[in-house]
Amino acid sequence: MYRRKSLISKIYKKVQNSKDFAFVLADFYGFNSDPDQVLRALRRLTQDKVLLRIGKGLYAKAKKSAFSDTYVPAGGLLAAGRQALQKIGVKTLATAAERAYNAGISTQVPTGRVVGVAGRVSRKIRYNGVNLSYERV
Template sequence: MPRKLTVRQKIEQRIAHKKGEDAFLPREFKTLGGEDQVLRALRSLVADGQLVRLGYGVYGRATRSRLSGKPMLHSAEGFSGVARQALDKLGVKWEATVAERAYNEGRSTQVPVNPVVRVKGRFSRHLRYRDAELVLER
């Protein structure tokens, strides 16, 4: 008789199947178990280094660093890309800043370093990864 999967194992499987996504919200896993069970499983995944907590109710996919062995954010687009995915999933309307658009259109040679987005409407959460914090323009 096969054993039933735990909530944590179900969450791990769902994360593994979402290849293009690097940001996750607890509400994506609410069908797998109760709210407390899901949050407990997410906390244990963070403790094991499979996820990184980016803010209140926002998690990012993680991998182990080859140099230090510590978990690090796993995304080709970096923290900025994961934060924008999270904003999309939270339903927050945003757009690129003026400086970023100028660089992308070739009107400027200054590369935007800090992750900044222009938020349309209300949003008060703080998204951060290590020393980088998503800066919100109004």
């Protein structure tokens, strides 16, 4: 698919072999390449639907949707968003709705679009018109 020793093939291999759903730019700077070259490689992998851009400097592993011919973040946007926030140093927690549901207090299933955070977060995480919102816990 890609030339064997190229930066794109190295990043592709790293993404495919990783168990993570989300990646930040710092994950790819260890290849002794110029940051502009890394961004070009990530842009190419985004065009080839290997990665999906979910925020500024945030990428998610892509998988083909079971319901349509579109690509969605592997593991879902919530899992990718939580993992991306943890990688940039934000502590994520369960939201009030998730805690109530898990404790059996509520039967209403949480929507999966809200992430509980310990502090203030201004980072926007979104894909295909779906935004993650934050709840300070």
